[in-house]
Amino acid sequence: MNNRQTKPESVIARPDADNTGAEGNQRAIRDAIRDAIVDRRLLPGTKLTETDVGALFNVSRTLVRGALQALAHEGLVTVERNRGAFVANPSPEEARQIFATRRIIEPGILMEAARHMTPSHFRQLREQLVDEGRLMNERGQSARRAEIKASGDFHLMIAAMTGNAVMQRFMDELIARSSLVISLYGQSTVSSCGHNEHTEIVDAIEAGQMDRASRLMVHHIHHIEADLDLRVRRANELRDVLLP
Amino acid sequence: MNNRQTKPESVIARPDADNTGAEGNQRAIRDAIRDAIVDRRLLPGTKLTETDVGALFNVSRTLVRGALQALAHEGLVTVERNRGAFVANPSPEEARQIFATRRIIEPGILMEAARHMTPSHFRQLREQLVDEGRLMNERGQSARRAEIKASGDFHLMIAAMTGNAVMQRFMDELIARSSLVISLYGQSTVSSCGHNEHTEIVDAIEAGQMDRASRLMVHHIHHIEADLDLRVRRANELRDVLLP
DNA sequence: ATCCGCCAGATCGTATACAATATGCCTCGC
DNA sequence: GCGAGGCATATTGTATACGATCTGGCGGAT
Structure with a gap:
């Protein structure tokens, strides 16, 4: 279908962005979700359940939470207290x-x-x-x-x-x-x-x-x-x- | 000494910034540290040990970590993998x-x-x-x-x-x-x-x-x-x- | 005396456990 | 039939536990 996997994600070197020191795992999750959102494979409003995402990447909720919070900071995800994270749906x-x-x-x-x-x-x-x-x-x-x-x-x-x-x-x-x-x-x-x-x-x-x-x-x-x-x-x- | 406590922290309404959905606790820690950094009560390079900060606020490392990562995203803190968080020391x-x-x-x-x-x-x-x-x-x-x-x-x-x-x-x-x-x-x-x-x-x-x-x-x-x-x-x- | 390796303490990274909260269904009463 | 209440489930919020990694000091070998 799409051969995007085989070509470098972006020509631009992403600056070590935030110095979150987050190890490759959390970073990888974040990048994967970000790409999926920007690419519209994840539609706005989609619920991002911590457990589910964690299962996909074989990591605990801890890392997923971190990634989601970071994405929230970037404005690509919104988090509602006690309700969870959703793909942003900008007005x-x-x-x-x-x-x-x-x-x-x-x-x-x-x-x-x-x-x-x-x-x-x-x-x-x-x-x-x-x-x-x-x-x-x-x-x-x-x-x-x-x-x-x-x-x-x-x-x-x-x-x-x-x-x-x-x-x-x-x-x-x-x-x-x-x-x-x-x-x-x-x-x-x-x-x-x-x-x-x-x-x-x-x-x-x-x-x-x-x-x-x-x-x-x-x-x-x-x-x-x-x-x-x-x-x-x-x-x-x-x-x-x-x-x- | 300083009477800053008694007057509103800032005239400007801080926009609900990141939609991190983070509840008051994590938010409170983040704001406290941010103010301390910007106010220079915390000097650049100061180590922010998760356990210590947590003890100060009576919360677990979990929340502290979240706050520190958020601050890292804002550029006020740097996090070095396996070494911890430090007050930023901008070059x-x-x-x-x-x-x-x-x-x-x-x-x-x-x-x-x-x-x-x-x-x-x-x-x-x-x-x-x-x-x-x-x-x-x-x-x-x-x-x-x-x-x-x-x-x-x-x-x-x-x-x-x-x-x-x-x-x-x-x-x-x-x-x-x-x-x-x-x-x-x-x-x-x-x-x-x-x-x-x-x-x-x-x-x-x-x-x-x-x-x-x-x-x-x-x-x-x-x-x-x-x-x-x-x-x-x-x-x-x-x-x-x-x-x- | 100096250098190297090793051990202990401290601290972080991640997973898991438990508590709190929301959501949906189901039953009960009307 | 319809609505209210309540339990069951799912999911999040926070704390704790455990393994990994770094740091610093001690002792033995050179």
């Missing part, structure tokens, strides 16, 4: 806030990254663009997933080029949550215009037109958000649904 | 990254916040400025701590005014880490010029001169960083110290 409002945050942050990142870019970095970006283009022309669920991931990787790649680990970690979280939101609210109509915009952005950077690049980036994020259907309340915010 | 490089991140983010936050500001918000800011001024004229350790906290609160207050919870959480973390860095690398010479700059910023916003406000904010953050002595490696980064 339209939360989605808007995520993209608003990105519009605030990413132009600045772009500027900062540009100051550190070497020819090798540009090559890396161009390769990424090629990959995106390839995925854009494929069909099927798995390709769409890969496309969302690749699209996020582009932004992460730029963030990584700032050499700023603090920034990179924030972006990591933002992109993960964005992916979740996109798979939740994304229209079926392919939002592949994104690819062209990525290309334009790289062109602008390479041409030294940083103002233009910044503007393009803001528009690009706007477009991503515009491609969502945030009118529908996709699921159970119950209170908002029931009370007038 | 000068990390300090630079934190302030670089703030310079990228905060102007945008300012713009966004300004769009939502009501007269009531301005009153709130003015009150904050008065508090800062009062603290500036006091002497003593406790006053200095309060000053650092108040200075951070100003920035948090603006972030809160964006109404963007995602953003607010990032800033929360950034400010906490900034406070830690300031108490680590801050010169004894009072960096109280900050207060005047805060005032100027509010003035600019109120006058609708957002460009000016943004520039002032960037400069302000630059000044905070400039007041640090990042040349000295304050403590044990060992590798960098030993290897030529």
Whole structure:
């Protein structure tokens, strides 16, 4: 079905993220669940019972709990006291806030990254663009997933080029949550215009037109958000649904 | 000694931060340790032995571990596998990254916040400025701590005014880490010029001169960083110290 | 005297046990 | 038939237990 297993999970080196010192086990669980969420194999609202997850990985609830709490911290999981953990189901409002945050942050990142870019970095970006283009022309669920991931990787790649680990970690979280939101609210109509915009952005950077690049980036994020259907309340915010 | 206990910990409502669902206990421990770190009652590098902390709060290691991992995620604590948790000891490089991140983010936050500001918000800011001024004229350790906290609160207050919870959480973390860095690398010479700059910023916003406000904010953050002595490696980064 | 290995204490990593809480079903009374 | 109460089950919250790993000191060999 999907051959994602065989290819490296992501081009971007995940910064040792949190210094949680968590050994490989907890980390592995967390990463597995995170990928599953971002990839939409785990649908929003899905209950993540500690025992069940533990059974899957052959570990005790202790480790699972740790992983779930970490994911909660990243915003990919919500935990309700005495009720358990669920795959996050971001509200339209939360989605808007995520993209608003990105519009605030990413132009600045772009500027900062540009100051550190070497020819090798540009090559890396161009390769990424090629990959995106390839995925854009494929069909099927798995390709769409890969496309969302690749699209996020582009932004992460730029963030990584700032050499700023603090920034990179924030972006990591933002992109993960964005992916979740996109798979939740994304229209079926392919939002592949994104690819062209990525290309334009790289062109602008390479041409030294940083103002233009910044503007393009803001528009690009706007477009991503515009491609969502945030009118529908996709699921159970119950209170908002029931009370007038 | 310090009367901080009697006054509300912070003017800013901490957004339910992570949805860690963690019950009051773990949350309480985390907050207590966080405050102690940011307030510099716990010095960087201090070992936080799970058993000891647990004894202090009369809880088991389980909860302490959770709290420490959360703090690690926030960057206030580092955890070394099989060695335990320590109060973070941010390197000068990390300090630079934190302030670089703030310079990228905060102007945008300012713009966004300004769009939502009501007269009531301005009153709130003015009150904050008065508090800062009062603290500036006091002497003593406790006053200095309060000053650092108040200075951070100003920035948090603006972030809160964006109404963007995602953003607010990032800033929360950034400010906490900034406070830690300031108490680590801050010169004894009072960096109280900050207060005047805060005032100027509010003035600019109120006058609708957002460009000016943004520039002032960037400069302000630059000044905070400039007041640090990042040349000295304050403590044990060992590798960098030993290897030529 | 110095260095090496070994043992003991401390501390962490993980699993398990027990208590607390929520959920669903089932019965009982009306 | 319908609703209330209560028990059974499932799941979480917290504590404890046990094995693993690190740290530091002691004694013997060189």
